Amino acid sequence: MSETGHIEFDPLSTGSARRRITSKAIVYGLLGVFAAFYLMPIVIILANTLRPLDDIVRTGFIAWPTDISLSYWGEAWGTFCIGGQCEGVSRYFKNSLAMAIPATVISTALGLINGYVLSKWRFRGADLMFGLITLGVFLPPQMTLLPWAYILGSIGLSNTISGLVLVHVVQGVSFTTLFCRNYFINIPDDLIKAARIDGAGFWRIFRRIVLPLSPPIVIVAVIWQFTGIWNEFLFGTIFTSGDKQPITAAIVAFSGSGTGERHYNVEAAAVIMAALPPLFIYLVGGKYFVRGLTSGAVK
Amino acid sequence: MSSLEIRDLRKRFGSVEVLKDINLSAESGEFVALVGPSGCGKSTLLAMIAGLESVSSGEIRIDDRVVNDAAPKDRDIAMVFQSYALYPTMTVRENMSFGMESRKVPKAEQKTTIARVAEMLQIEPLLNRKPSQLSGGQRQRVAMGRALVRDPKLFLFDEPLSNLDAKLRIEMRGEIKRLHRDVGKTTVYVTHDQVEAMTLASRIAVMFGGVLQQYDTPKNIYDDPVNRFVAGFMGSPTMNFLDATVERGGLVLEGGDGTVLPLPPERLAGLTPGQRVIWGVRPEHFSPAAEGRVERRGGVSVPVEAHVEMTEPTGAETILMTRIAGQKALISVEPDDAPDAGQTAALAVDMAKTCLFDPTTDTRL
Amino acid sequence: MTTDAKTPRLRRWLGDNIGPLVLMPTLVASFAYVVLFSAWTLWLSVSTSTLLPDPTYGGWGEYAALWQSKRWTVAYQNLFVFGTLYVLGSLIVGTLLAILIDQRVRFEAVWRTIFLYPLAISFIVTGTVWRWIFHPQTGVELALHDMGWIAAEFDWITDRDLALYVVVITGIWHASGFAMALILAGLRSVDGDIVKAAQIDGASVPRTYWRVILPTIWPIFLAVAVVLLQFAIKTYDLVVALTQGGPGVATTVPAIVVFDLMFERGQIAQGAAAAVMILVALGCVLIPYALYTRWRTRREESRHV
Numbered sequence: 001m002s003e004t005g006h007i008e009f010d011p012l013s014t015g016s017a018r019r020r021i022t023s024k025a026i027v028y029g030l031l032g033v034f035a036a037f038y039l040m041p042i043v044i045i046l047a048n049t050l051r052p053l054d055d056i057v058r059t060g061f062i063a064w065p066t067d068i069s070l071s072y073w074g075e076a077w078g079t080f081c082i083g084g085q086c087e088g089v090s091r092y093f094k095n096s097l098a099m100a101i102p103a104t105v106i107s108t109a110l111g112l113i114n115g116y117v118l119s120k121w122r123f124r125g126a127d128l129m130f131g132l133i134t135l136g137v138f139l140p141p142q143m144t145l146l147p148w149a150y151i152l153g154s155i156g157l158s159n160t161i162s163g164l165v166l167v168h169v170v171q172g173v174s175f176t177t178l179f180c181r182n183y184f185i186n187i188p189d190d191l192i193k194a195a196r197i198d199g200a201g202f203w204r205i206f207r208r209i210v211l212p213l214s215p216p217i218v219i220v221a222v223i224w225q226f227t228g229i230w231n232e233f234l235f236g237t238i239f240t241s242g243d244k245q246p247i248t249a250a251i252v253a254f255s256g257s258g259t260g261e262r263h264y265n266v267e268a269a270a271v272i273m274a275a276l277p278p279l280f281i282y283l284v285g286g287k288y289f290v291r292g293l294t295s296g297a298v299k
Numbered sequence: 300m301s302s303l304e305i306r307d308l309r310k311r312f313g314s315v316e317v318l319k320d321i322n323l324s325a326e327s328g329e330f331v332a333l334v335g336p337s338g339c340g341k342s343t344l345l346a347m348i349a350g351l352e353s354v355s356s357g358e359i360r361i362d363d364r365v366v367n368d369a370a371p372k373d374r375d376i377a378m379v380f381q382s383y384a385l386y387p388t389m390t391v392r393e394n395m396s397f398g399m400e401s402r403k404v405p406k407a408e409q410k411t412t413i414a415r416v417a418e419m420l421q422i423e424p425l426l427n428r429k430p431s432q433l434s435g436g437q438r439q440r441v442a443m444g445r446a447l448v449r450d451p452k453l454f455l456f457d458e459p460l461s462n463l464d465a466k467l468r469i470e471m472r473g474e475i476k477r478l479h480r481d482v483g484k485t486t487v488y489v490t491h492d493q494v495e496a497m498t499l500a501s502r503i504a505v506m507f508g509g510v511l512q513q514y515d516t517p518k519n520i521y522d523d524p525v526n527r528f529v530a531g532f533m534g535s536p537t538m539n540f541l542d543a544t545v546e547r548g549g550l551v552l553e554g555g556d557g558t559v560l561p562l563p564p565e566r567l568a569g570l571t572p573g574q575r576v577i578w579g580v581r582p583e584h585f586s587p588a589a590e591g592r593v594e595r596r597g598g599v600s601v602p603v604e605a606h607v608e609m610t611e612p613t614g615a616e617t618i619l620m621t622r623i624a625g626q627k628a629l630i631s632v633e634p635d636d637a638p639d640a641g642q643t644a645a646l647a648v649d650m651a652k653t654c655l656f657d658p659t660t661d662t663r664l
Numbered sequence: 665m666t667t668d669a670k671t672p673r674l675r676r677w678l679g680d681n682i683g684p685l686v687l688m689p690t691l692v693a694s695f696a697y698v699v700l701f702s703a704w705t706l707w708l709s710v711s712t713s714t715l716l717p718d719p720t721y722g723g724w725g726e727y728a729a730l731w732q733s734k735r736w737t738v739a740y741q742n743l744f745v746f747g748t749l750y751v752l753g754s755l756i757v758g759t760l761l762a763i764l765i766d767q768r769v770r771f772e773a774v775w776r777t778i779f780l781y782p783l784a785i786s787f788i789v790t791g792t793v794w795r796w797i798f799h800p801q802t803g804v805e806l807a808l809h810d811m812g813w814i815a816a817e818f819d820w821i822t823d824r825d826l827a828l829y830v831v832v833i834t835g836i837w838h839a840s841g842f843a844m845a846l847i848l849a850g851l852r853s854v855d856g857d858i859v860k861a862a863q864i865d866g867a868s869v870p871r872t873y874w875r876v877i878l879p880t881i882w883p884i885f886l887a888v889a890v891v892l893l894q895f896a897i898k899t900y901d902l903v904v905a906l907t908q909g910g911p912g913v914a915t916t917v918p919a920i921v922v923f924d925l926m927f928e929r930g931q932i933a934q935g936a937a938a939a940v941m942i943l944v945a946l947g948c949v950l951i952p953y954a955l956y957t958r959w960r961t962r963r964e965e966s967r968h969v
Contacts, residue, residue: 027769031769037837038837041790061806062804063810133690139698140897141898142939142942143701145705145923146708147701173693177690230786231785232786233786234923238923248786248789251905264796264802274788281784282781290845351863371863372863372867376864384858384861386876388879398865401865445865
């Protein structure tokens, strides 16, 4: 019995059959209620991407769809008017992609190298450096807005996607370094020592020993970074404007304005599109998502 | 005082049958040890008695009451775990009072009970400490204290001494025996250590593969094992098993020179000449031939020659790793009588104490 | 001779210090990011900048002005209320969900996926969606009216006194999955024998959780609370999408004031001061926690039995 862990032993399964059944019923019942609460918003919005506008205006969002049409998705993508331009959200979606993918790749790559150095190459001040880099994780973005605005302006990157990439890379390196270093520290030092005795140098060890062991943490870092960067709003809305904005900023632009006719169904489709990429990654790689949570968040 | 009765108990996990047809009963005040190797089902059986595992089929009765469906707290039992399982955020006193609080025992009674038990176990100075501030032996005592406070019908122990070092284990073993003598409750004690079972139990249940192999007093289990597993499991160093054939009124060892080791007539009765058997003889059943120890006790000894390959002096005895008729055998002798490696020892065996097993079924003949 | 002796030394120096060298670019960037940017903003907060940065020293007057402005004090109060309810609510809901899942339920992966997916969704999307649901003209109130309950009212989001609670509810919806994931991991780390002992001791399942299991994992609650507090202090996106700070200043939070001052009102110095105040708030949460965890690990190491 000492071999079985907490997961095995089920306190609710002791006692009479009646007690077992009622307690399990309560548990599943409560879970179901909560699940409904969590799923409800997405279900409602999804339903509303299919309904004609008059229906929505008449009965609000929370109603059964009657006339269903998929046309609003096409509108949202290609013809929807945002801030004076009527090209749909496709442009902003592509902006977000152009921003998130490079930033994720670069910050993860840098994080890998940094994590490798900080965990395997002892030198004076290594811990201090690590501490400093990690502080970047906790720094509130408000402290960096004005400096960034100035810098991006000076090097001519204001209102460009590249500018956003730069900002996200610098901020992201803190995260990825933290994850990777904590992960690599579990690689036995003896492996590295043996390789050094064999004559391998810094990059050789990285390529042949560390990198092959890194896929799990790479996945975690990529998922975490992509999700965070794609979903980010503050930098997006400050450092770009107009048709250079990422999709999060675009959504606020069209849904915030109260003037004119609100095309709720198209807006709903646009909102779903904005949520899809990270959601998709989450559904596919959820296990790694959680791993990133439990390892990175609780320092 | 109570009794425990287990009838035709079976336990299945999915399609795997983990306990098969267990029948066991314990009289009031008995100390029953459940022994066996890992995976034999003893821990599962204990969990079922406690109510922590459900019953697939069969009956468990405590004090003549069927408790199959009763929750653990309604079975009037107490349990001591291998990992002590003390509540880490509570003091020793709170650990002991937790159960009473759950059962709404009046505060005054809680106080006196805790004082009594603490005195019995000598843990009074520890009452205000937390488990993390206690040593292994102290934690074990507190765990027992928590069980004693309940005044249950049945005490259950799940390998409580496995986490202690050897010396502490022997000390705590003595304490458990003393406690049982003083408190006198029916106890079921799970262990994989057969020495613990032999020293503590009034009856031992040997288990293997989910089946109860033998349930008897320690002496009977040791002297009269019902099959080869029980014979080999109990006793340290283990019993020797040598291949032999029944011939001309005795045993002829395989690989030997044909010398016959005569068997007492009552033994020969159930055997047929030419039958192959396994001869089970414990290391301590051998004695130096010259000593005549067996004769002094009124028995008849049989001479055996053993070729000594290595000796292991342990201080109290010397274990000889020998070959008898080419088969390996362990022999235990007094250090002064020990021959050197390479020599041939002339030994005497009391055949009446040895056992015979069927090679295919492993049962005792 | 001398040139030969130099080159191997240079190469050796390079080899020995390749670590710091490789780190240098990122290190400089991180250093700049953390230290320089903070110092820069700090400097701006005591400068006389208005619409554009002006390096002239102006004293700490902007801080005084900030704390005297109604907008800021209300924002800070809102943060206080929101933060407390958000953290407590997420912890409670998260714990409840974790306990439910811990009961060895089937389809655990499905439940976990459902409760955690809000974390994958941007605050903007969350805020927009919930705004539609909360708004009386499009959401719950309208649905209730349609169902026949004409007199029903659910206009919290437009109510000055109640709008903040809308933000709280949405925040809890978003973050309780996170709390659940961490607390569930904690529940799983508890020694199973302790639970069995509590069962035998006669504790009911709720009592076992309340008196035995949850106290054992209290450091996890602390860690989760700290992380959630950070989220709360940095909250910006959610409020922008949900209520845009309104009605009036009912849901304005410090981060919104910062943005406002910096980029809409041309009061950079005061905005910088507000940003510094946010940093201070974060520091008040993180520094004691960091010190505390360090003290605790040191104490546990010395007391290793």
